[in-house]
Amino acid sequence: MSRFKTPLPLSAALLLSFAAAHATVRTETGLTESRAGASETYRLNVPTEKAVATTQVRLVVPPGVTLTRFQVLPGFTRSVARNADGLITEVTWRGRIAPEEYARFFFQARNPAQPGEVAWKVYQTYADGSVVAWDDTDPGQGPASKITLR
Template sequence: MNVLKPVLSLAAALLLSVAAAHATVRTETGLAESQAGASETYRLNVPTEKGVSTTQVRLVIPAGVTVTRFQVLPGFIRTIRTNEAGLITEVTWKGRIAPQEYARFFFQARNPEQAGTLSWKVYQTYSDGSVVAWDDTNPEQTPASKTAVK
């Protein structure tokens, strides 16, 4: 049994690192929760998990969230898509995140007035043309990042 314990600990550590290694949206301080109606600075953390570079990151803004501004990130070009009301619905950053690197994209937004769960959908494009959809199409492998609004 003593031999099995270190193996199980190593397996658990590897599973935790894999589960945590994906595109996530958190508050500036790293929380997965915020207050209803609050203005918040969010950070989108995107690691490159393949042997090729990430070349594009597209974030779909959850309904009810009003994005107001972005932090400049040298080396990236940002484009936005808006709806008929002029609200930002998608943001795309084009640039390069090399293998074994990550980038953090900061933006300010106002949360919805109602409590609930925000589901942030992120589409990560690699230089080989493949796209990883962090959007819950496969929640076990590519979950969307969630923020609890209370």
Template structure:
């Protein structure tokens, strides 16, 4: 018979390790929730999950999120796309993340003023030109990262 006190923590740890293997956006402290209107430091975590390098990461900025600045990420160049009002709508980092490695990209942003769910769409390009879409196009294989704004 299984001891629930032992099995449940192990199952939770396994789920967290599997969920953490995808490209994700979390607060600097690793949370998936934040306060409405709050200025927050976010981290985009991108692991290479293939036997070839990741060479490009594209983040689509959710509506209502206002990015104000980026932390320098050595070895990567960054390009931003802005809308007519000057707000950042997309960010592309170009560089190299070798197999069995991951990269973290930090940025500061203000959350939307109203509560709700913020969906971060991430597109990871590999050295062979293949793209993995972390955007819910296929939620079982490429779930989008989410932040609950309260």
């Protein structure tokens, strides 16, 4: 008696691979939930989905989230934009993620004090100059990652 399940139809398998492949922000352990007001380690997972390398990743920090530190990722340089209060509003990593590879960028942040949902917008630039916006603005591109704060 086999414990293997029947394979998914090709259309369902393609849909699942697309849904799982986009740039995502999750907690360090892979969750889409965290506690309001808590300090959390997050990971931004960025796969290269084209035949050319990813050369830049820009993360827009959701309102109310305070970034506090970053894990060093060899081969990448990091720059930040700050608002008038000195809080980080955007992070840009420059480097190379080859086709069929992915990178994980870890950072620590303090969540907003109020429960709700925060949306992480990510802009992925490829070596050919194209930009994929993971920000909910264009249905043809991709959704922003969302974390629910309880």
